[in-house]
Amino acid sequence: MSERAGAGADRSARADVVRRFRRNRAAVVGLVLVAAVIVAGALAPVLAPHHPDHIDTARRLARPLTPGHPLGTDEFGRDLLSRLVHGARISLAVGVAATALAALVGSLCGLLAGFAGRAMDQIVMRSIDILMAFPYFLLAVAIIAALGPGLVNGMVAVAIVNVPFYGRIVRATVLSVKEREFVEAARALGVSELRLSLSHILRNCLAPIIVAITLNVGGMITALAGLSFLGLGVQPPTSDWGSMLASSRQYIGVAPHVAALPGLAIFVTVLGFNLLGDGLRDALDPRLR
Amino acid sequence: MARGGGGLGGYALRRLALVLPVLLGVSILVFGVMQLAPGDPAAIMLGAQATAEDVTRLRRDLGLDQPVAWQYLRWLGRVIQGDLGRSIPLGREVLPEVLLRFKATLILTGGALLVAVVLGVAAGILSATRQYTWLDKISMAVAVTGVSLPVFWTGIMLIIVFALGLRWFPSAGMLSPYGGGGLGDLLWHLVLPAVTLGTASAAVLARMTRSSVLEIIRQDYVRAARAKGVSERGVILRHVLRNAINPIVTVLGIQVGTLLGGAILTETVFSWPGLGSMMVRAIQARDYPLVQGGVLLIATTFVLVNLLVDMLYAVFDPRIRYE
Numbered sequence: 001m002s003e004r005a006g007a008g009a010d011r012s013a014r015a016d017v018v019r020r021f022r023r024n025r026a027a028v029v030g031l032v033l034v035a036a037v038i039v040a041g042a043l044a045p046v047l048a049p050h051h052p053d054h055i056d057t058a059r060r061l062a063r064p065l066t067p068g069h070p071l072g073t074d075e076f077g078r079d080l081l082s083r084l085v086h087g088a089r090i091s092l093a094v095g096v097a098a099t100a101l102a103a104l105v106g107s108l109c110g111l112l113a114g115f116a117g118r119a120m121d122q123i124v125m126r127s128i129d130i131l132m133a134f135p136y137f138l139l140a141v142a143i144i145a146a147l148g149p150g151l152v153n154g155m156v157a158v159a160i161v162n163v164p165f166y167g168r169i170v171r172a173t174v175l176s177v178k179e180r181e182f183v184e185a186a187r188a189l190g191v192s193e194l195r196l197s198l199s200h201i202l203r204n205c206l207a208p209i210i211v212a213i214t215l216n217v218g219g220m221i222t223a224l225a226g227l228s229f230l231g232l233g234v235q236p237p238t239s240d241w242g243s244m245l246a247s248s249r250q251y252i253g254v255a256p257h258v259a260a261l262p263g264l265a266i267f268v269t270v271l272g273f274n275l276l277g278d279g280l281r282d283a284l285d286p287r288l289r
Numbered sequence: 290m291a292r293g294g295g296g297l298g299g300y301a302l303r304r305l306a307l308v309l310p311v312l313l314g315v316s317i318l319v320f321g322v323m324q325l326a327p328g329d330p331a332a333i334m335l336g337a338q339a340t341a342e343d344v345t346r347l348r349r350d351l352g353l354d355q356p357v358a359w360q361y362l363r364w365l366g367r368v369i370q371g372d373l374g375r376s377i378p379l380g381r382e383v384l385p386e387v388l389l390r391f392k393a394t395l396i397l398t399g400g401a402l403l404v405a406v407v408l409g410v411a412a413g414i415l416s417a418t419r420q421y422t423w424l425d426k427i428s429m430a431v432a433v434t435g436v437s438l439p440v441f442w443t444g445i446m447l448i449i450v451f452a453l454g455l456r457w458f459p460s461a462g463m464l465s466p467y468g469g470g471g472l473g474d475l476l477w478h479l480v481l482p483a484v485t486l487g488t489a490s491a492a493v494l495a496r497m498t499r500s501s502v503l504e505i506i507r508q509d510y511v512r513a514a515r516a517k518g519v520s521e522r523g524v525i526l527r528h529v530l531r532n533a534i535n536p537i538v539t540v541l542g543i544q545v546g547t548l549l550g551g552a553i554l555t556e557t558v559f560s561w562p563g564l565g566s567m568m569v570r571a572i573q574a575r576d577y578p579l580v581q582g583g584v585l586l587i588a589t590t591f592v593l594v595n596l597l598v599d600m601l602y603a604v605f606d607p608r609i610r611y612e
Contacts, residue, residue, distance in 0.1 A: 263442025
């Protein structure tokens with residue numbers, strides 16, 4: 001019976017979260033923006049009027065609303081709308097993958113620091129201090145210098161930079177949860193340390209990690225677009241929003257829309273994730289408001 | 290102050306002792322940049338036309354034939370003496386090159402920091418003192434927007450509008466090539482890059498300032514000050530801001546890192562002759578000593594800025610020294 005009461009409390013807590021989230025207008029706007037970008041990326045082959053790499057030198061730098069090219073064309077006469085929706089796939093996929101990698105590695109580091117004794121805690125936390133001694137974007141650039149430019153290396157670099165972020169959140173949660181009674185009880189019941197960490201602790205870390213991930217994806221997408229903008233991320237012929245922006249720079253005098261649109265796409269996506277993240281944080285933990 | 294290790298001096302020494310291992314770790318990572326690079330760094334640095342003898346000679350000159358730990362110690366020893374090696378593509382010593390470029394980066398970062406502090410703190414205080422008014426709502430909406438703006442795009446948009454369109458500011462460079470060079474010329478070139486780089490940090494600072502001012506403003510002693518008849522201005526400046534300043538300074542310290550990193554992108558957009566734009570070119574040219582020198586200089590600066598921030602805490606809040 002007490003179990004059923006617990007499940008009921010769980011459900012009403014969840015309903016509270018949903019209600020708080022829906023009442024937050026900015027958060028709903030964020031959700032809509034993110035959903036729109038995901039749908040645009042997913043339906044790219046349907047939405048794109050042309051192949052994104054189809055070159056048409058007769059129609060270079062066409063203005064938006066040109067017949068056949070709703071958003072105009074770039075310096076090679078490639079259709080901008082097609083390139084933007086296909087770029088959404090790369091930017092989103094890479095941003096989400098890098099975030100997942102950082103969250104996974106960071107959480108493992110946090111668990112290790114929180115669980116594997118004082119010595120391991122010191123090693124992990126001091127390593128995190130060293131990573132955090134570098135300015136955020138500089139560290140990514142330095143890692144690229146070592147690994148060489150490229151899409152996968154860019155992802156790895158940006159993920160490494162964000163490992164401390166998750167490591168510290170998870171470690172702090174582990175340390176606070178570890179002292180609580182249910183962990184004590186589980187230990188008394190003979191549940192092994194490993195199972196304990198994976199099931200009980202991770203479940204308690206879940207809310208902060210979800211909020212952290214949502215707030216982090218936007219920054220990841222910006223950082224990866226930034227690397228591509230510098231020529232250190234995605235390499236031609238593949239292109240994401242960052243590299244589209246870089247190649248259009250020379251033409252801003254004659255065709256400003258070619259530079260404006262990919263940046264606007266990054267901005268809208270990042271804004272969506274940030275609003276969503278803020279909203280989730282407020283909904284999951286009203287005290288932080 | 291004279292209370293043994295508990296004074297500001299003792300606190301400073303303890304913090305300094307914590308910084309040294311971090312700097313050592315930073316140096317190991319920076320050294321690792323060349324070690325981790327795929328292939329033989331000597332062959333890469335010399336390019337495709339190099340002969341086998343050239344490569345062997347450079348390997349010996351760089352000490353690449355020695356054990357890694359020994360290579361690191363030798364490298365560190367030279368770095369401490371101010372020898373960052375030679376840039377092969379430039380044919381020059383790294384240190385003077387990097388220092389010259391660093392000056393431009395500091396000017397840009399300083400300008401951006403000024404933009405961030407002035408706009409951010411003002412908007413934050415304004416928002417907090419008029420909580421839930423339209424002014425508060427608008428400035429917080431602008432702040433969320435500002436946080437989400439990618440600097441490289443903001444920069445290009447500002448160039449399109451204010452340099453190419455209105456012709457109010459130059460679109461590139463730090464000084465005019467002909468006839469310029471004065472302070473006015475520098476400031477004129479600085480406006481767009483500093484606004485570009487500082488906007489996102491201003492937004493973060495505005496949010497932080499608002500929330501920490503809101504927290505303080507509800508305290509009893511603020512009410513007491515008001516009751517006593519202190520002017521609203523005096524209440525905010527002397528009682529609220531003084532106590533809200535530590536979280537603001539913390540965020541400011543973190544933002545210096547964001548600015549130093551973001552400078553790499555901003556410098557590229559505005560062809561600003563700083564370290565960031567130099568490092569991007571050096572990475573493409575596989576000029577490892579130049580990359581290492583640049584990264585080391587910026588990271589060390591950031592570590593020292595954070596040390597300074599910790600010192601400022603203790604100055605603003607004497608309780609911290611005794612923790």
